Amino acid sequence: MGSRIWVCSLVISIQVLIIASQTNNQDYVALQSLQDIWQNTPPNWVGPDPCGAGWDGIRCNNSRVTSITLASLNLTGQLSGDIQELAELQILDLSYNKGLTGSLPPSIGNLKKLARLILVGCGFSGLIPDTIGSLQQLISLSLNSNNFIGGIPPSIGSLINLYWLDIADNKLSGTIPVSDGNKPGLDMLGHTKHFHFGQNRLSGEIPPRLFNSNMTLIHVLFESNNLIGNIPSTIGLVQTLEVLRLDRNALSGTVPQNLNSNSLLKELYLSNNKLTGALPNLTGLNSLNYMDLSNNSFTASAVPSWVLTLQSLTTLVMERVQLEGQVPVGLFSLPLLQTVILKNNQLNSTLDIGPSYSNKLQLVDLQSNYITDYARRVGYNKELILVGNPICQETGQSQTENYCVIPLQSNYSSYSTPLNNCLPTTCGSNQLSSSNCKCAYPYTGTLTFRAPSFFDLRNLSIYTSLQSSMMGFFQSHQLPVDSVSLSNPTKNSDDYVILDVEIFPSGLNRFNRGGISGVGFVLSSQTFKPPSVFGPFVFHGDGYGNFAGTHKSTSTGVIIGAAVGGSVLVILVLLAGVYAFRQKRRAERADKQNNPFASWNPDKSSGGVPQLKGARFFSFEELKRCTNNFSETNDLGSGGYGKVYRGTLPSGQLVAIKRAQHGSMQGGLEFKTEIELLSRVHHKNVVSLVGFCFEQDEQMLVYEYIPNGTLKESLSGKSGIRLDWMRRLRITLGAARGIQYLHDHANPPIIHRDIKTNNILLDERLTAKVADFGLSKPMDDSEKGHVTTQVKGTMGYMDPEYYMTQQLTEKSDVYSFGVVMLEMITARSPIEKGKYIVREVKQAMDRTKELYNLHGILDPAIGLNSTAPKCLEKYVDLALRCLEETGFLRPAMSEVVKEIENIMELAGLNPNAESASTSASYDEGGKGFDHPYSNESLFDYSGIYPPSKLEPK
Incomplete structure (x- = not known):
């Protein structure tokens, strides 16, 4: 035993001496901890000097690690609490690695210099740790598109430098926290521009104290939650607001009249709530492009005259809002108007689009109203839908008039931005042809636009402008991108516009990790800004599996080899003995694991060893570790049988562990019969049994984890x-x-x-x-x-x-x-x-x-x-x-x-x-919804993106 300790001490001492000359030892140990629990780390993560050897995704300054950017690498595992040792870390971007699971360690709050924490589209779960509030240098916090639960930590209100806050598309619940006495709250975030909280389970009222005149918010996105109560009038105090999404909640009461004081407002979504009273007077919103007030219980009224004053309006959606009377002809003369949807109201009389309708008008949908006649106008040949009106119930009308037939929806899912004056190429080996007709392995993903200022997807020129904008950005920032292709524009039920993206490499036919790191980072960190018509977006990158080869530095390898060679010769014999001993112990453990029922005791009325198909035995200690000692954070709920916990196996697989209460446990024979039965059930529409535990007076069933609940x-x-x-x-x-x-x-x-x-x-x-x-x-x-x-x-x-x-x-x-x-x-x-x-x-x-x-x-x-x-x-x-x-x-x-x-x-x-x-x-x-190391010569964050340039505009 003493010789083993001496050998270990000698090896550690040699490593410390070598590391001290390059990478800070504390930082190296922290990176080594991450490497030990992650799979699919970059192949050049070898050797004891990450900074000197240029490990992919790692950036250093004076031997200290300052940036980790590892997006779309197919990483799996958990985030080690040893991350706290990286005391100089400023950027942590692990986005688009769905295999990264488990909870965020509370120790992440010790990264006092962290400016950007970007974990978009991973598989993280559990509570957002309250220690996030200790990151006083944080300017960007992007935790969207994960599986976080629990409430929004009030401590986030302490982040006085925070610019970007995106926690959308999780399973967060509870109320929106505001300050109270000594307790911080989100109302304290005076420099924050973005509140992106949509697609969660937030409840309670929107606190009036959340908004004040000192705030500089431009995006407030609270859509698709369980919020109730009134829309607070204090939102009118935020004079910088450009996008407001409160749709798909259960908000009630009247719309505050001072909403029209938000003169910069461009997009307004209030649909699918329980709002009552008169339609709000929005006179003065001269920047408003998109307005949707649908599916509320407003007092019956005519189309309000103030609508005719909204000279920037492109889209008007007011379905099921008790509109009545005649549609004013002046509505269609708004110069930028593209889409009018006034379905399911009580509009009547004659429809007159007028002689001076907007030349941009593409769709007028007035289904299910009481319109009796249509004053035809020469020239208007765009889409008009009057199905469900008396005019279409007259004999013969439904057969002779196009407006009495629901038009077939054009299929834009086959659309792709055009080629750049070249002939398409036939590619093989899973390659795709780029816009420049070159075969390559593209980096793929989707762009989801959360509040676009257009409704109709048929204006194909806007996608070309987006393509041009992306290419210009990539080129100006020296990223290795040859071309960008956009395709399949769709609009989902939440009014998000979704586009498929293919980003092709320049030079070689595939990206190296440096190229992916650069592209992934500028998209996950929102450094790229699309044309304003698209509004706020989120990018979800796919894992990239076709990296160009990574070449290690020969000189570095020679130096390291020479330094450790002599030491290796000295300890080789001792290591051989230690290795043999450890192999013997491993073999013994493997025999036990290969016979998982060694602890099954037929003398305790449990019958013979179970005959299982696919399910495995777990020890109590294994399940205790993978649930963090059955912590409340991993508690998924309870029933008559007992409690269910979320767990993460060493392989990274998420599981649900059903732990019986002692008073409800079956007899051993019944438990054996149940697991034998369930182990035979294998179908895509039946939850699979992964394994079981039957020891230390415990009965537990381990199922595959199903993320979206019941x-x-x-x-x-x-x-x-x-x-x-x-x-x-x-x-x-x-x-x-x-x-x-x-x-x-x-x-x-x-x-x-x-x-x-x-x-x-x-x-x-x-x-x-x-x-x-x-x-x-x-x-x-x-x-x-x-x-x-x-x-x-x-x-x-x-x-x-x-x-x-x-x-x-x-x-x-x-x-x-x-x-x-x-x-x-x-x-x-x-x-x-x-x-x-x-x-x-x-x-x-x-x-x-x-x-x-x-x-x-x-x-x-x-x-x-x-x-x-x-x-x-x-x-x-x-x-x-x-x-x-x-x-x-x-x-x-x-x-x-x-x-x-x-x-x-x-x-x-x-x-x-x-x-x-x-x-x-x-x-x-x-x-x-749901979803990207760097070759230093290709992408050097310290040179191209100093901290002042990383702040989103």
């Missing part, structure tokens, strides 16, 4: 994910396929016995996965038809025939699934305020009327389109067949799956297509 949470709005009709169809089909697999293909067949929206989970692609088999019942050959068993399940979903007879069959799951189908279209709990949803639907139904007269029950968030009514009626028919009182009248799950596939095809969907491509595409959304 279907119940999404239907209720708690998850922040918006489910339109098409997404609900895909989720319904996925859940049905999972249940069919249990009934028809599992061995033995399984009756779930507790099908409900709380037991259907949604993964990062919104794929449905059936979960929680605590009440499941396997059916052997002797039990075909039914099994008599004690009644178990959840009230509201339970099969009444099973409840009365205690005879359980597969059709009991079918009944429960029928309740889920109704919950999908109503977003109501099965039993709510004493009312049973099945009875409510049956009583309201009238098959002679449109949508079976269910308008008052349907969830408005479905967003029914022109093809939905017929599809929805078939959907309701299928749900009611599943809900027949007697089981033999209900369809089998295989038939249910086929019917849902037919309904999807009728709706124009491919039932075999994947769900959302990423979490970023929910809205995308989702999430995502």
Whole structure:
């Protein structure tokens, strides 16, 4: 033992002597700690001198590490608490590495010189540590598009130099913190320009104290949360405001009249709230481009005259706001007007677009009003939609007039910015042809614009201007980019515009890590600014796997080799002995791991060793480590069985660990039977069992982690994910396929016995996965038809025939699934305020009327389109067949799956297509919505981007 200590001490002493001559020893140890727990680190991360050898992504000043930029490297692992040792670190950018998971260590607050913390599009989770408030030099904090939970730390209010605050697209909850006595709050951020908080679960009122006249905010983005109460009038005090998004919350009351004092306001989104009273008077907002007040409960009124004064207006959206009377002809004369959407109001009389309408006008959508006539004007041949008005109900009108037909939507998903005067090239080996017709491996990703000033995607010239702007920026900052291609413009349900991006390398046909580092950093740090029409954006880069070779410095290697060579010869023999001893111990441990049931004790009524397919044994200590000692931060919730914790395995895989309370534990034999059953279940629509723990009087099941929670949470709005009709169809089909697999293909067949929206989970692609088999019942050959068993399940979903007879069959799951189908279209709990949803639907139904007269029950968030009514009626028919009182009248799950596939095809969907491509595409959304070392000669931050130049404009 003494010789081993001597050997280790000698090796460490040699390393310290060598490192001291170049990289600071403290910094080297910290980087080594990161390298030990990360996978896919750059291949030139070798040797003891990161600064002298120029490790990719590492920048130094006088032997101290000042910058770590490692975007889109496919890194996996966690962020070590040893990061705190990098005392001179100014920039930390780990964006677009979805494999980086776990919580942020509280020790990150010790990086007192950190100016930029950029973790966009990773997989970090847990609470945002309160120690963030200690980073007094921080100017940019970008934690968006992760899985953070809990509240916004009030300590962020202490960051007096903060310019950029983006925590959007997480799972943050609680209220928005403001200062109170000695406690800091976000109202103290007088220099901050950006509050990007959208796509979270924030609740409570927007505090009036949040805004004051000393603030310099230009973007306030609070969309898609659970905020309630009034819009505070104090927002009118922020004279610098340009973009205000409060849409998709539950805000109520009147719109403050002093909103028109925000004279610089360009984009205003107040839609999908519960606002009441008169429409606000926005006279004086001469910069306003985009206004959406839709889906509120304003007092009925004519189109307000102040709208005609908004000379900069490009887009007017006021759907379902109780507008009445005639549409003023002067509206269409606004010089920059492109889009007018006034659907579902009470507008009437004659529509007159007038002789002097804007030459930019592309779309006038007045569906479902009471317009009786149209004064045709020579010259206007753009899109006009009057479907659902009396004018289109006259005999023959719907067949002869284009405005009485819903136009086919143009498909822009095939659009790509044009080639640069060259002939396209056929490429192989997974390469793509660039705008300059050169074959290469591009760096790909998506640009999501959160508040564009345009609605219509058909103005293709704006994408060309964006392409030109990006190329000009890359060239002026000496980044190794040959060309940029933009394609597939789409607009999601949250009014985000999404563009696919391909960035091609110059010189070689692939980027090295320095090039990716440069491109990734300027996009993640918002250094690049797009044309103003696009507004605030977020970039989500894909992992890059085609790096050019990294060449190490020969001279450095020779020096290091010479320095350590003599020492290696001295200790070689001793190391060989130590190595042999350690290999023997490893072999012993490997034997134990290869026999994970060595600790299984059949003498404790647990039966023989379990026969598992795919699941593995975890020791209690392993699960204790991967949950940080079952900390509250990793607590996902609890039920009758016990608690569920989030954990991260050493491989980086996220898991959900279901830990039984001692009072609810099964006997050993029952537990063994359950894990044997679950280990045989393998289907894309069923949650997978990763393993189990059965030692130290513990029973734990380890499942794959499903990031987007339960279907119940999404239907209720708690998850922040918006489910339109098409997404609900895909989720319904996925859940049905999972249940069919249990009934028809599992061995033995399984009756779930507790099908409900709380037991259907949604993964990062919104794929449905059936979960929680605590009440499941396997059916052997002797039990075909039914099994008599004690009644178990959840009230509201339970099969009444099973409840009365205690005879359980597969059709009991079918009944429960029928309740889920109704919950999908109503977003109501099965039993709510004493009312049973099945009875409510049956009583309201009238098959002679449109949508079976269910308008008052349907969830408005479905967003029914022109093809939905017929599809929805078939959907309701299928749900009611599943809900027949007697089981033999209900369809089998295989038939249910086929019917849902037919309904999807009728709706124009491919039932075999994947769900959302990423979490970023929910809205995308989702999430995502959802989602980038440096060769010093190519990208030197210290030379090209001194701190003063890094501040976003």
